[in-house]
Amino acid sequence: MTVRNGPPTAPPDAAVGSSGFGLVGMRERAELTGARLEHGPTSDGGWQVLLRIPRDPDVQPGLQEDS
Numbered sequence: 051m052t053v054r055n056g057p058p059t060a061p062p063d064a065a066v067g068s069s070g071f072g073l074v075g076m077r078e079r080a081e082l083t084g085a086r087l088e089h090g091p092t093s094d095g096g097w098q099v100l101l102r103i104p105r106d107p108d109v110q111p112g113l114q115e116d117s
Contacts, residue, residue: 051103057095076101 071078073089080087080101088100 051101054098
């Protein structure tokens, strides 16, 4: 999964805080599942987050087992 934001249209508001765990929390969750998280600035001044989730080789894409 890739999420890419373009460059900001206004400077960040320093008064706005964060109540979550952000990239640290995303990385911890990715590691728990064997996924890989990459993030960083883009060439146009935006930001990108890329999550690569391993696929079970025994499950074919598009097919689900009935429970």
